[in-house]
Amino acid sequence: MPLCRILAILVYYVTCVLFAGRGIREYLKDKSTFKKHFMQICLLLFVISFFYVLMFITDDIIEANIYRNIIFILKFFVFNYSIVFLFRFIPAVEDLNKKNSTTKLLKNIFYLLTFQVVVYTVLIFVFPLSVSSLQRIPLGWACVSFREVWIDFLLSCISMLLPYVFYTLLLKRSRGLNFKIYSILIRIFVVSVLVIGLVVDHLLPVLGVTPTPPVFIFVMAILVLSFYKYIDTHPNTCLVPNLLASDIMDAVPEGFILINSKYIVKYANQGVNDLFDFSESIIGMPIEFVFKNQFTVEEFNNDFKKIVELNTKTKSYLQITYKVKYDNWGQILGGIFLIEDITRLTVAKMGLEMAYSNIETEINTKNKQLFHANTVLQERLSGKNLLTEEYLMLASSDVLTKSINRTHFVKMLDEILESDPEPLAVFSIDIDDFKKINDSRGHWFGDIILVRVAEIIKDAGEDNFLLSRASGDDFLVIAKNIESKEMVEINVRSLLSSLSEPKVIENFEVLISASVGISLYPENGNKAEDLIKKAELANFSVREVKDKKYLFYTDELGKSVLADLDLTNEIREASLLNQFIPYYQPQVGVDVDGKQRIIGYESLARWNHPTKGILTPYHFIENAERSGAIIEISYSILKQTCLKINELENKGLNNFKISVNVSSKQLKDPNFIDIVTGIIKTTNVNVKFLELEITETSLLNYDENLISIFANLKELGISISVDDFGVAFASLNYIKILPIDKLKVDKVFIDDIGLSKKNEEVLNTIIDLSNGLNFDVVFEGVENSEQFAFITEKRKSIIQGYYFYKPMPFEEILEKEILPVSDSLLGV
Structure with a gap:
């Protein structure tokens, strides 16, 4: 066997081993989709190199021709797969994230490349390459048939020029610099493989020139490895800072940070340095350095909004909003931080909470003093009706909501029933999950809710509602001028609708819902305590009924509730x-x-x-x-x-x-x-x-x-x-x-x-x-x-x-x- 053939076999053998080793090594370092596809291309190149080795070794022309047919099929497959690989991992750009004619064109190229491989495979099985076109040369075997060379050349042109045209169209449609760069790279890949591979591997042997073994495999390998290295080194191309108008970003007081998939800072505006008192640029540093380990790395895999306390020259509070950025295939490209200084707002809120707490304490103190004064005064007057109207109002009202208390409500309802026998309704209204509001926002916030609810009830009934805050978050209402049960339902639905509308309270959006129990006069009784009790029993029952926010009292309902309470x-x-x-x-x-x-x-x-x-x-x-x-x-x-x-x-x-x-x-x-x-x-x-x-x-x-x-x-x-x-x-x-x-x-x-x-x-x-x-x-x-x-x-x-x-x-x-x-x- 000639020395030059032995050297060629050795080169291809070493090449196939290197292909397989490089692909597997890269995949084991990072088992991502990108690395998996790269490994599969390397293994395909390994298989082609292996069949070249077998073709060089054998002296049997029939066996050599079988290997040549297999290499012919694999050559087109690995080329098309490489094109798909290069396209699949083009960084996401805005015009490719939408369902339009461009994305349809992208999808069609996948089908076209796959169809080409299937067609060529069928052709090679139906019309295999001829044994007579092979000729033994010192380096192995070479095709000397002009006919087969031109057929191969024509098929290769079709396979390679279609992606070339396709990416040229994408280049014209795309507005992103990133995508244009990739399109140019892919066109270089297509032309290089077409010119170098076809000329050296096919035209030179036909012309009688046998300078080297087939170089198609080397051209493919060099280009695939080069583009792989480029894509792997620039995974965040779509987050290039200079596309974000950095001059404008530096002018705003808010901090703005871009990180890559390895949590390294790729961009930070001047606002970040001002907020954190950094004297030098933090670009290239781990994001943990910026936040002094206040976050774990796992938190950067999901969106979040948090408030952190920062101790620099003075204590400050920052609101940090983080957004993860993904490519079209779910791979994390990096993330964006928006950092806002909310120190003033936070301090004001804390002051407001303290003020409300002081007000609540003062109100409780005044209530106790008022109760004591009332007791002393009643003892002194000993039944003499000398209390002024103003004092009676203070003694019978709820200071917070400016409505009457339960005791006065009962008295007024009895007076109405004795003096005006017209039909009326009693509502027992309970705010849903009020305890959660108190526990999560504070009692001062709960007091604001109670005041707002009282105002809504008064507005809903105009002059026909008499409101009482019975206790806590429980309200009682006398609804007058009620002509029918249907009119009561209309009033209750209107009230619940007004309560359920979203409300902004102290910069918080609040959704309020309530349950209403209803008793009717004269159907459910003619005494104030009876009507109130039955309205409250109906309210108790409405919480157990799904998709129901109000209930009328009935005798059956009353018996059921009382029996349930007795059983409890x-x-x-x-x-x-x-x-x-x-x-x-x-x-x-x-x-x-x-x-x-x-x-x-x-x-x-x-x-x-x-x-x-x-x-x-x-x-x-x-x-x-x-x-x-x-x-x-x-x-x-x-x-x-x-x-x-x-x-x-x-x-x-x-x-x-x-x-x-x-x-x-x-x-x-x-x-x-x-x-x-x-x-x-x-x-x-x-x-x-x-x-x-x-x-x-x-x-x-x-x-x-x-x-x-x-x-x-x-x-x-x-x-x-x-x-x-x-x-x-x-x-x-x-x-x-x-x-x-x-x-x-x-x-x-x-x-x-x-x-x-x-x-x-x-x-x-x-x-x-x-x-x-x-x-x-x-x-x-x-x-x-x-x-x-x-x-x-x-x-x-x-x-x-x-x-x-x-x-x-x-x-x-x-x-x-x-x-x-x-x-x-x-x-x-």
Whole structure:
């Protein structure tokens, strides 16, 4: 083999290795989409180089021609793919971010380049390059057929000149300097490959000149590597500072900073130096240096607006607005900071808050003095009606809203009812979420809201409304001149509409909503206290009705509210008296061969009512959840269950679990983990027998607090199961993340066995999903043989339901010996 061929083979072999190594190395450094496409081009160049090596080595002309055909196809593929690569990572410009004729043209070039490769591949298979056109030369093989050279030349011209024309059109359409630069680079790429590759690789061999091996692969490699290096070095071309009218930016007092994707400052105007007292330019420095580590790097991946306190020569407050900039493919280009000095505004606000606080304190002091003066004066006058009209007004009014207080309201309503028997209505108005407003903005802000609401109510009723601030955020209104119930509704809707309009208060936009309860005279009574009480009962009920902001009082509503309040009080008293006890429903494990055994129980709350006997959750659970009493009930059931676990363990049983339900309100209790830990320590229970059931709907409120709770429970050694699984499919995203041990299929799927093929398919899907994730599955609510047969067919199952056992007291379980089998009896 000639020395020159050996050298050519060595050069191509080293080249193919370098291609593959460079592409893989760049991708491993930064696994971005950009680096992945670059690696794929390098691997394609590696494959072409490898086939050149094989072509040079072989002495068989047929084998050499096969390699030549493969190289022919790969050559067009790698060229078209390189064009796509160069276009795909052109930095985003404004005129390419819109759906217009240009973006349609961009999309069409992708289809055209792909279609060309497919056409050439089909042609090469149908009309392969001829063996007779190959001739052995010292460097390997060369094509000496004018016909094939001209065909190759023509196809190459078509492939290369179409992108050339396409990018020339884009260059004319684009208004961005950045895009014009890239278009020129791509045209250089096309012309270079066309001229150098075709002339050296095809025309010279035909003319009898064989100076070098084929150089197409080297031209492609050099150009692709050069453009890759340029794009990689200038990822933020679309954020060039000189395009942002830097002279204007330096003239404004606000600070303006541009950072790149590596959080390095690329531009900062003069306002930044003035705000932060920088004596030198911060361009090229990490953004953390500017803000003195007040932000984490992760925060710069999302938009935000924050106020920070800056301690330079004097204390100042800055409002920082940050906006992330992306390219068309979701890659972060960098970010823009707008920094505003809000020191004056902040100091003024703090002063205003202090002033309101002082005013509120002074008002309270004056109220106390006034009350004391009123008491002393009443004692001195001892029933003599010598109080002036002005003093009576002060004693009967609300100082903040300038409306009458509740006591005077009751008196005036009674006087109206005695003197003027015309129909009227009483409104009980309650501001929604007023406590949140007080807690988040301060009591001074809440006072402003109360004053504004009082003004709106007065304006809405004109002379027909008599307003009273009864207490806190509760208002009472007497609506006179009411001819019908329909007119009352019109007045209430108008009032609610006025309240709900957005309002700007102390530079904050506020949305106010309210609930209204309504009683009518004479339909609902003829005494002031009766009408007020019934309006307030209707107001209490309207909060429980979705999509309803007002309700009229009815006798049925009154009875329902009073009964609900009585039940709430009775439940709280029952909780204090430990009347809530656990019943236990056995869970039966069924093997594939049909063998059955007790594997555990679910602890279910029952109310041991002193007069009504044992009550199921149907009679109390909804009220307990709404009132919050469920928290104490659940902790009591957990403690009692732990004691029963100890009894079973003392009997030598060691192969079971008892599950206890956890309310969603418990998960929101900040002391939940501490209380559970305390119960475990107090009862000295072995937690390997304990399982906590959390409803699937609780997983919908998936957040860091829930993750922390799950982690703490697992750290304590407690098993976790998801109850009612399959109802809220939104939680499917989280069952793989959270440390869950068991799923309990909701009863609704069991009930439809034999009735709904669709639900049966859903049930099978849930079972397959659980098996795939290695979860134990409990089928809850199994009540008949058809359901049992469907569930246990050819699968290992855990059954809970009336088909085997109903919930029962612990004593009955012991008496009937419905007990699990210990490991020693199982031969474990």
